Amino acid sequence: MYDNLGASQVGMQRPPLNPQPNPFGNAFYGAGSGLIRGGLGAYGERILGSGSDYVESNISKYFSDPQYYFQVNDQYVRNKLKVILFPFLHRGHWTRITDPVGGRLSYKPPIYDINAPDLYIPFMSFGTYVVLAGFSLGLLGKFSPETLSLQFTKGLLGWFLQVALLKVLLYSLGSGEAPLLDIVAYAGYAFTGMSLAVLAGIFSSITYYILMPWFCICMGIFLVKTMKRVLFAEVRSYEKHSSRHHYLLLFMAVAQFPLFFWLGNVGS
Missing domain, CATH: 1.10.287 (Helix Hairpins)
Structure with a gap:
């Protein structure tokens, strides 16, 4: 059987088992x-x-290394809190210490410079604010996971509004290239005084209404001093538009009052 099948296919050509490669x-x-x-x-x-x-x-002009903002120690935190809560007692200069690295201008980290922005204090202050807000909600009989989540979102929204306010201010003054994390840090310092005011409100509403305006004024002074330092460092035409700059800086300071009272009104 197999022989006949092979014989019938004698005339058919089988393909070669190992075809020759095509050199071309x-x-x-x-x-x-x-x-x-x-x-x-x-x-x-x-x-x-x-x-x-x-x-x-390009992008490095607007964003910085996040690790830079967490190089802090206990001494820096204590001194920075004094500058934020009592800015009129700060007798030193408000300019940052430069640190040229690789031919580019940079600044000393917070651990070596009290005027450097950090993110440790803003994040800790924001966390304290949320915890105190939850405790205050419990005393008012309004605590629930939903209300605490709402208060957390409200705090984030207030932080974002403060960042937007500072960015718009810098753009209006002709200095819009400040690193974003710098602005986030400056805006987050508001929760330092706000947390203390909310803590005071837990014990006495009268103390709350005394401390809240005080911390609004202190935060306004701190931001005015800080923003003027940024302007002097980056804007060459500051003297040409000094009156407009002063009005915008005053507006930024006054805007702290509605922002603080809105965020400090826990449970609303």
């Missing part, structure tokens, strides 16, 4: 792969290189 195909394939690896690889490397240069030269 290999040549073209090698040239194509070399082109991909060489030309496209170099092109991609050039794109990535230019992209990293763009990130370093």
